[in-house]
Amino acid sequence: MTQPFSVRILTYSGGPTDLPVGHILASLSIQPDITRRELSSVDTSRAGSSHNPEHAPPGPLSGQVPPDAARYLTRAIPPGRPLARQVVITFSGWVRFRPGGPRMPFRATETIRAGVSYQVTAHARRGLVRATIEDAYEGGQASFRVRAFGIIPVRIQRGPDLARSARSRLVVESTWLPSAFHPSLGSEWSEGPDGSHLTMPVDGQDIHADFLLGSRGELAELRLSRWSNLTDSGAYDWVSFRARTEAERSFDGYTIPSEIRASWRAGSNQEFDFFHAIVENARFSA
Numbered sequence: 001m002t003q004p005f006s007v008r009i010l011t012y013s014g015g016p017t018d019l020p021v022g023h024i025l026a027s028l029s030i031q032p033d034i035t036r037r038e039l040s041s042v043d044t045s046r047a048g049s050s051h052n053p054e055h056a057p058p059g060p061l062s063g064q065v066p067p068d069a070a071r072y073l074t075r076a077i078p079p080g081r082p083l084a085r086q087v088v089i090t091f092s093g094w095v096r097f098r099p100g101g102p103r104m105p106f107r108a109t110e111t112i113r114a115g116v117s118y119q120v121t122a123h124a125r126r127g128l129v130r131a132t133i134e135d136a137y138e139g140g141q142a143s144f145r146v147r148a149f150g151i152i153p154v155r156i157q158r159g160p161d162l163a164r165s166a167r168s169r170l171v172v173e174s175t176w177l178p179s180a181f182h183p184s185l186g187s188e189w190s191e192g193p194d195g196s197h198l199t200m201p202v203d204g205q206d207i208h209a210d211f212l213l214g215s216r217g218e219l220a221e222l223r224l225s226r227w228s229n230l231t232d233s234g235a236y237d238w239v240s241f242r243a244r245t246e247a248e249r250s251f252d253g254y255t256i257p258s259e260i261r262a263s264w265r266a267g268s269n270q271e272f273d274f275f276h277a278i279v280e281n282a283r284f285s286a
Contacts, residue, residue, distance in 0.1 A: 061183070069189040069196045071217030076178035078253030083179040084284035085114045087254075093277035099270070110173065113138075114180035115187075115202060118166075118173050140203040142166035161236050164227040167202040171209050172243055174200070175222060176256050176282065219245050219257060223266060230264050242266035251282035 061070040077083070089110050094103040111119045117138035134145045142165070144157035174180040181187045181198060188199045196211040209224040225238040242263055249258035262275040 064183045065189040066191040066196065068191055068213050068217070069198075069211075072196070072211065072213050072219060073178065073182060073217075075217040076219075076255050077182065081253065082286040083114075083182055083185065084177060084252075084254065084286055085179070086285050087112050087177045088283045089176050089279060090281040091277045091279045093275070095275050096273075099272040103276075110176075112170075112173050112177045112180075114174065114177055114185055115170075115200065118170055137163070137166035137170060161227065161229075167205055168207050168224055168226040168241075170202055171198075171200050171207045171224065172222065172226075172241070172262075175219060175243065175245075175260075176279070177284075178254065178256060179284075218248060218255075221245065228264070239264060240266040240268065247278075249279065251279075252284045254282065254284055256282060 061073055064070075065073065089112065090108070091110075092105070092107040094105050096103050108120060108122055111117075118136065119138070120133070120135040122133040122135075132147045132150045134143070136143055140163060142158065142163040144155070144162065145153070146155040148154050179185070181189075181200065183189070186201050190197045190199075194210055194212075196213055198209045198211060200207050200209070207224070209222055211219060212221040212223070214220050221242055221244045223240070223242045226241045227236060228239040228241075229236050230239050231237050243257075244261050244263075245257040245259070246261055247257070247259035248255055250256075256279070258279040260275075260277055261273055263271050263273045265271045
């Protein structure tokens with residue numbers, strides 16, 4: 001016998017999102033419990049041309065960035081080619097949303113445009129109910145939508161808190177598009193006692209991140225602060241965040257983290273891993 005279910009329609013004006021599948025739990029009041037999540041891929045057309053001067057290969061990095069940052073960019077970005085302005089990443093893994101919470105497996109595809117946007121479109125399943133999830137940031141605006149059966153609005157999330165969190169998230173996502181960190185696209189690098197420091201402009205806001213790099217220039221860890229309500233009081237504030245590289249792989253000549261693990265409240269006794277992903281494919285375009 002099919003168990004009855006109910007759907008609650010929720011509208012939110014703020015709050016961070018880190019992967020669409022996580023919000024299914026909070027958005028759908030459905031029986032039985034989730035046993036499997038399936039995310040579909042999204043693709044976009046290739047843009048740009050090597051005949052356009054804007055997409056010409058970048059010049060030498062010498063003198064533009066400190067030595068450690070130069071090693072990272074030289075290793076991550078293929079030489080003699082126009083900088084990629086977009087990547088489509090397919091990945092799988094698990095996510096959880098509270099310390100000690102269950103790990104929820106997922107598959108997803110994300111489109112990232114350098115310094116501009118990210119977009120995830122997904123299809124998830126909870127018992128007999130299917131949901132379409134759209135998660136995006138572009139032009140200073142962020143949105144998150146869930147539709148049951150592709151037509152019934154279940155959750156709508158937007159507002160300044162979500163956008164503020166999304167701008168920092170774009171920097172984290174861009175470790176899969178390292179050309180976004182090239183100085184010719186507006187990023188600035190400096191070096192200090194704690195590693196390499198990146199300042200990346202995103203829609204008028206400078207986002208600051210620390211890169212811990214290995215001896216060959218490989219990215220070991222990224223740290224920054226993100227706007228979030230994962231605080232003791234539940235009020236929004238800057239919360240420490242880090243993403244650690246556990247493996248790397250080359251796609252189309254770009255060397256990127258192929259296995260990552262991310263955590264909130266990084267460096268504190270309340271730190272918890274909430275996300276683990278393995279990249280299956282990456283397609284870059286200028």
